[in-house]
Amino acid sequence: MTTTDLDATTIAGLERTASELDAADPIAALRDEFVGAETSLVYFDGNSLGRPPRATVDRLARFVTEEWGGRLIRGWDESWMQLPFAIGDEIGRVAIGAGAGQTVIGDSTTVLLYKLLRAAFDAQQAADPARVEIVVDTDNFPTDRYLVDGIARERGGRVRWIEADRAAGVTADQLRAAVGPQTAVVLLSHVAYRSGHLADAPALTGIAHDAGALILWDLCHSAGSVPVEADAWGFDLAVGCTYKYLNGGPGAPAFAYVAQRHQAALAQPIQGWMGAADVFAMGPEYRPAEGMRRFLSGTPPIVGMLAMQDTLAMIERVGIEAIRAKSVALTDFTVTVSDTLLAPLGVAVASPRDAAERGGHVTLSHPAMRAVTAALWEQDVIPDYRDPEGLRIGLSPLSTSFAETLAGLRAVAAAVRAAS
Numbered sequence: 001m002t003t004t005d006l007d008a009t010t011i012a013g014l015e016r017t018a019s020e021l022d023a024a025d026p027i028a029a030l031r032d033e034f035v036g037a038e039t040s041l042v043y044f045d046g047n048s049l050g051r052p053p054r055a056t057v058d059r060l061a062r063f064v065t066e067e068w069g070g071r072l073i074r075g076w077d078e079s080w081m082q083l084p085f086a087i088g089d090e091i092g093r094v095a096i097g098a099g100a101g102q103t104v105i106g107d108s109t110t111v112l113l114y115k116l117l118r119a120a121f122d123a124q125q126a127a128d129p130a131r132v133e134i135v136v137d138t139d140n141f142p143t144d145r146y147l148v149d150g151i152a153r154e155r156g157g158r159v160r161w162i163e164a165d166r167a168a169g170v171t172a173d174q175l176r177a178a179v180g181p182q183t184a185v186v187l188l189s190h191v192a193y194r195s196g197h198l199a200d201a202p203a204l205t206g207i208a209h210d211a212g213a214l215i216l217w218d219l220c221h222s223a224g225s226v227p228v229e230a231d232a233w234g235f236d237l238a239v240g241c242t243y244k245y246l247n248g249g250p251g252a253p254a255f256a257y258v259a260q261r262h263q264a265a266l267a268q269p270i271q272g273w274m275g276a277a278d279v280f281a282m283g284p285e286y287r288p289a290e291g292m293r294r295f296l297s298g299t300p301p302i303v304g305m306l307a308m309q310d311t312l313a314m315i316e317r318v319g320i321e322a323i324r325a326k327s328v329a330l331t332d333f334t335v336t337v338s339d340t341l342l343a344p345l346g347v348a349v350a351s352p353r354d355a356a357e358r359g360g361h362v363t364l365s366h367p368a369m370r371a372v373t374a375a376l377w378e379q380d381v382i383p384d385y386r387d388p389e390g391l392r393i394g395l396s397p398l399s400t401s402f403a404e405t406l407a408g409l410r411a412v413a414a415a416v417r418a419a420s
Helices: 003-024 028-033 054-071 074-078 080-096 109-127 142-154 172-178 201-210 291-295 308-318 320-345 369-378 402-419
Strands: 103-105 133-137 158-162 183-189 214-218 237-240 255-258 361-365 384-386 390-394
Touching: 003 320, 003 402, 028 308, 054 074, 054 308, 074 080, 080 103, 080 255, 080 291, 080 308, 103 291, 109 142, 109 183, 109 214, 109 237, 109 255, 109 291, 133 142, 133 172, 142 158, 142 183, 158 172, 172 183, 172 201, 183 201, 201 214, 255 291, 308 320, 320 361, 320 402, 369 384, 369 390, 369 402, 390 402
Parallel strands: 133 158, 133 183, 183 214, 214 237
Antiparallel strands: 103 255, 237 255, 361 390, 384 390
């Protein structure tokens, strides 16, 4: 058998596997509910910006003509004032395992992380002046690291860095060694943005609590993709974006979770009129509202929070466990195809191979990946690039098929060959 025959046989086997996986996929029909999924474009960036649901097209049009255009300013009294809390509770219920009254839609991820991290640090230091450290890992998302550094300088604290393995993430032993009587807050990502490593959130939360610290979880790469149980796992605080697996659209506002037991004690630092006890009193001094309203600042971005409702409805319809099962199958298939087609070209899998330690994306490493990513975009194959030498395959379980995944990975192989 020639090399060409062997390649053809290998590809035929992978195509047969992809077809069988798509046929057996219990949520495969949801792909048809997304704009653009019917085209030949391969989308490997659902972990950065999800496709829009078709239902969102009608939802946004109705809002413009009926609510904004028809009700005008009356919309605030009729529904908009409560929308950040109603959608927040929906996210809590279907995506992050949070009871009502603990999740709100608000500002960008960066702003909400700042609010909660600063509030937690201040509360901890007020209770115990010795708690001056914020613990974060060196491989966390840049915003998280930059905020920690800035808040530590702003509040006279200091940063305790964990040197995280980019493929393995923060371990229990590492966190245990980093926290202690001086720890105020720990900030970790549930799914690492670079490698896709899935942290053991319950265990790490317990370690932080044993040291008397609060823990703030970044759920940006996990909400809507992997199961989260904020209440059951004992989370203190969490923030997540909505434009990835929740398909909220570019720049859609983030959500904040604050456990009920902490809400009254935390004073968020950006005091605005929407977080006041009486929003329309317009009084001479700020008095914070009770509950999650106190974590709002300015006027809520109503238009920006509309689109995610359609994806939340899908998640509720099929359940996060089914979504996670599809995600595991997609990433397992990606690893298998990579081992078969890409490893002979010098491409390495830079994500955990154990699905229990992996979120919804797989990173492939090769020196040519920056050029490969640019070439693929020209061919309507859309992954993204992350230093060093990493091409991320972001697989959105609701809208990505196995056939699409195989087509994209074949294109990656061809691009690596051309660049090498």
